[in-house]
Amino acid sequence: VSPVHGALPPRLARTALELFLPRGIRGEAILGDLDEEFQGICRDRTRAEAGAWYRRQALRVIVGYRLLGLLDPSRRGVGGAESGGALQSGYATVLDDARFALRRFAKAPAFTAVAVITIAIGIGANTAVFSVVDAVMLRPLPYPNADRIVQVWQTNPDYRAERSLPYDDFSFNALDYVEYERETRVFDEMGFALRYADEGFGTLDLGDGPPESVGAWGVSSSFFDVLGMPPVLGRAFTAEETAPQGEMRWTPVVILSHDLWMRRFEGDPGVVGREIRFESAPATVVGVLPEGFQFPVLSFMGAVAAPDVDIFVPLYYQALYQPQQPGRFRQFLVTARLREGVSVEEADSDLARVAASLAVAHPETHTGWRPIAKPLREIAGRGFETQLLALMAAVGFVLLIACANVANLLLAQGATRRSEMAVRSAIGGGRRHLVQLLLTESILLASTGGALGVALGQWGTRTLVRLVPADMPGGGDAGLNASVLLFAVGLTLLTGVVFGLLPALRGSMLNLVSDLRGGRGEAGARGEWRLSRVLLAAQVAITVILLVGGGVLGKSFLGLNSQPLGYDPENVLVASLVQGAHHPLRVINPADSAQRQALWQRKYDLLERLSAIPGVVSVAEGHPPLKPRGGYFPVQFTEEGEDRAERDLTELLRHDGHSHRAWRRAPAQGRRERLEALLVGHGLQRSDPPVLQGTGERNVRRTGLAG
Amino acid sequence: MMARKAEIGEFEQLVLLAALRLGDDAFAPDIARVLEERAGREMSRGTLYAALDRLEGRGFVTWAVEGPTSDRAGGRRRRFSVTPSGRDALAASRRVLLALWDGMEHLLPEEGA
Numbered sequence: 001v002s003p004v005h006g007a008l009p010p011r012l013a014r015t016a017l018e019l020f021l022p023r024g025i026r027g028e029a030i031l032g033d034l035d036e037e038f039q040g041i042c043r044d045r046t047r048a049e050a051g052a053w054y055r056r057q058a059l060r061v062i063v064g065y066r067l068l069g070l071l072d073p074s075r076r077g078v079g080g081a082e083s084g085g086a087l088q089s090g091y092a093t094v095l096d097d098a099r100f101a102l103r104r105f106a107k108a109p110a111f112t113a114v115a116v117i118t119i120a121i122g123i124g125a126n127t128a129v130f131s132v133v134d135a136v137m138l139r140p141l142p143y144p145n146a147d148r149i150v151q152v153w154q155t156n157p158d159y160r161a162e163r164s165l166p167y168d169d170f171s172f173n174a175l176d177y178v179e180y181e182r183e184t185r186v187f188d189e190m191g192f193a194l195r196y197a198d199e200g201f202g203t204l205d206l207g208d209g210p211p212e213s214v215g216a217w218g219v220s221s222s223f224f225d226v227l228g229m230p231p232v233l234g235r236a237f238t239a240e241e242t243a244p245q246g247e248m249r250w251t252p253v254v255i256l257s258h259d260l261w262m263r264r265f266e267g268d269p270g271v272v273g274r275e276i277r278f279e280s281a282p283a284t285v286v287g288v289l290p291e292g293f294q295f296p297v298l299s300f301m302g303a304v305a306a307p308d309v310d311i312f313v314p315l316y317y318q319a320l321y322q323p324q325q326p327g328r329f330r331q332f333l334v335t336a337r338l339r340e341g342v343s344v345e346e347a348d349s350d351l352a353r354v355a356a357s358l359a360v361a362h363p364e365t366h367t368g369w370r371p372i373a374k375p376l377r378e379i380a381g382r383g384f385e386t387q388l389l390a391l392m393a394a395v396g397f398v399l400l401i402a403c404a405n406v407a408n409l410l411l412a413q414g415a416t417r418r419s420e421m422a423v424r425s426a427i428g429g430g431r432r433h434l435v436q437l438l439l440t441e442s443i444l445l446a447s448t449g450g451a452l453g454v455a456l457g458q459w460g461t462r463t464l465v466r467l468v469p470a471d472m473p474g475g476g477d478a479g480l481n482a483s484v485l486l487f488a489v490g491l492t493l494l495t496g497v498v499f500g501l502l503p504a505l506r507g508s509m510l511n512l513v514s515d516l517r518g519g520r521g522e523a524g525a526r527g528e529w530r531l532s533r534v535l536l537a538a539q540v541a542i543t544v545i546l547l548v549g550g551g552v553l554g555k556s557f558l559g560l561n562s563q564p565l566g567y568d569p570e571n572v573l574v575a576s577l578v579q580g581a582h583h584p585l586r587v588i589n590p591a592d593s594a595q596r597q598a599l600w601q602r603k604y605d606l607l608e609r610l611s612a613i614p615g616v617v618s619v620a621e622g623h624p625p626l627k628p629r630g631g632y633f634p635v636q637f638t639e640e641g642e643d644r645a646e647r648d649l650t651e652l653l654r655h656d657g658h659s660h661r662a663w664r665r666a667p668a669q670g671r672r673e674r675l676e677a678l679l680v681g682h683g684l685q686r687s688d689p690p691v692l693q694g695t696g697e698r699n700v701r702r703t704g705l706a707g
Numbered sequence: 708m709m710a711r712k713a714e715i716g717e718f719e720q721l722v723l724l725a726a727l728r729l730g731d732d733a734f735a736p737d738i739a740r741v742l743e744e745r746a747g748r749e750m751s752r753g754t755l756y757a758a759l760d761r762l763e764g765r766g767f768v769t770w771a772v773e774g775p776t777s778d779r780a781g782g783r784r785r786r787f788s789v790t791p792s793g794r795d796a797l798a799a800s801r802r803v804l805l806a807l808w809d810g811m812e813h814l815l816p817e818e819g820a
Contacts, residue, residue, distance in 0.1 A: 032782035033735045057752045064753025
């Protein structure tokens with residue numbers, strides 16, 4: 001037989017084998033066997049096939065022979081013999097070590113409890129935060145071809161600077177949308193969405209109880225096609241339903257979310273064609289969306305949102321088409337699906353081409369606007385990645401502190417166990433086995449703590465979900481799932497090794513003579529002391545980092561809700577009435593002044609009654625009501641009302657004499673005037689004054705009244 | 708305990724039989740080759756070495772170091788042999804099987820040559 005030359009087995013697989021196989025003739029022979037077989041296969045078949053065979057078998061030997069062998073008591077004692085049959089004692093399996101460790105833990109309940117709880121807190125915190133990170137940043141989008149779906153918005157640095165707006169992502173108006181849809185060549189499909197009645201809520205009345213306020217959005221007929229998720233029952237809206245030419249008419253048809261369909265209609269397939277009452281008017285159900293449909297995360301006015309939407313209505317956008325003011329009323333959130341093979345950059349340059357032609361046609365309104373396409377994936381975590389990663393780092397540090405604490409406990413224990421270790425060593429337990437024993441103990445501790453930690457994490461996740469801003473996309477879906485569990489298990493094992501390794505190595509360093517005698521070697525004691533001090537110093541250092549980081553983090557993460565609002569929310573209450581017949585998509589015909597007068601009269605009446613409530617300083621009516629983050633109109637008001645865009649808005653708020661007093665822009669220097677006002681949301685229907693909630697809330701509070 | 712000791716898993720039985728058949732040439736790769744020819748598919752070396760360890764632990768096989776040999780670049784190898792108690796275990800398994808099969812052959816489908 002020719003000696004080994006030429007063909008060598010795959011290097012990585014062979015190195016792994018060398019690492020995992022036992023020392024001595026046993027491992028050497030197996031390695032040799034596999035080399036020999038590899039050579040044989042090389043002669044009969046191709047190198048690639050032989051290499052694949054070798055890798056496969058190496059993996060099987062490592063896992064099936066070596067790793068599972070550690071758990072197999074019937075193979076105990078089979079280890080380092082130089083010839084067969086001579087069984088050696090003292091090569092206990094991991095299972096034996098685990099059994100021993102459990103007995104030890106039972107004998108030291110206080111130590112065990114402290115260690116387990118410490119680890120549980122560390123792992124619980126990490127699991128909770130990871131659940132949120134997973135839900136917001138890692139979970140794949142539910143749409144087919146999700147990587148080709150983009151949101152299109154436009155930026156205009158000059159426009160932004162003039163109005164000192166805090167955001168730079170503007171939506172489109174109807175005119176622009178029509179232009180872009182006709183002129184661009186990079187999209188398979190373009191669609192848009194708009195919050196129903198500005199608020200994104202509407203009342204659903206099924207006649208079987210009080211009316212329910214549900215998330216509602218208006219969408220274009222193409223919207224569900226863009227996302228690749230058409231209704232599973234019934235149909236999507238037709239082009240006629242969404243853009244009737246010429247007349248002011250809203251087609252009373254709705255599409256239901258799967259969730260609403262299950263919840264309120266018990267999944268009845270006969271729901272299509274049924275008439276329901278939406279916003280106090282009859283509407284026909286034409287479709288039901290598939291399970292798992294999620295309203296896409298969209299970005300507007302500097303905020304991202306993934307609202308829970310239960311009812312979709314056709315967006316009658318011709319009503320919003322105002323040829324006399326083509327540059328205004330930017331409300332359309334545009335979503336589009338890129339053509340196969342078209343990059344985002346190509347889409348941007350195509351959009352720029354259309355923008356340039358628009359700027360030529362309407363220089364006064366369209367100069368300086370630059371549309372850009374953003375993949376949905378990039379929008380999803382926008383604005384939250386930094387906070388989430390910072391939070392992840394913070395809980396990582398907490399776990400490190402926990403590890404250091406437990407390591408210190410173990411070190412202290414190790415000092416009292418030197419005699420035990422010395423005896424084990426004296427009767428033939430090699431250092432490798434001592435380390436194995438001690439590591440088994442720590443991994444067992446970590447696993448118990450980890451299991452408890454996952455339970456704690458569940459609770460922590462629920463708390464965290466309540467703390468995250470409501471508009472954090474996907475934040476509400478955070479919870480235990482396979483990837484979170486995998487993360488927790490991996491973290492647990494890592495934790496066990498991190499806090500166990502140092503004490504294990506330390507504990508297995510023995511001075512047989514002095515340790516057997518029961519005394520503690522001078523050097524050993526000194527070493528432990530030093531190690532312990534290093535761990536303590538590390539803990540203090542990490543704690544300081546955490547405290548500093550925690551302050552910043554608490555402010556930025558939990559404080560997301562209290563970003564500068566442009567007004568002082570102190571003592572301001574918002575009551576919002578969900579009303580029936582009135583909403584901007586189908587109601588007031590701006591030309592019908594009698595209709596407007598009647599509506600306003602009703603509002604005045606209510607405002608009068610509200611201002612008579614003791615303690616109310618001032619009452620204003622706003623449309624839309626204030627929003628902490630995002631909304632269609634910038635929540636900034638000027639007394640002068642010089643600025644065109646803002647003047648229109650201010651006008652809306654100035655129907656009664658009070659609003660002028662109630663609304664004040666925060667001075668630029670940052671000093672804010674104290675406002676004491678009660679703000680009542682858009683259109684009112686019910687004549688009773690709304691129930692008021694407590695004053696002095698941190699944030700503007702909305703009181704939703706269905707009626 | 709004795710009864711349990713005589714019990715032997717099916718795969719281990721096959722490994723023992725292969726080693727017995729190979730006689731003086733019972734190296735692990737040869738055992739694998741015999742079993743693969745019989746089964747008609749690739750078998751896991753991990754399972755094989757684990758079975759050999761178990762058989763060794765129960766005293767059914769033993770091995771001797773051979774080498775260093777020139778064809779393995781100086782590496783040594785193990786030559787396995789079935790011990791007398793290994794043969795006993797095989798004989799016991801065979802007896803049990805034959806006893807169970809006794810009078811049942813007619814239930815089997817006809818086997819082609």
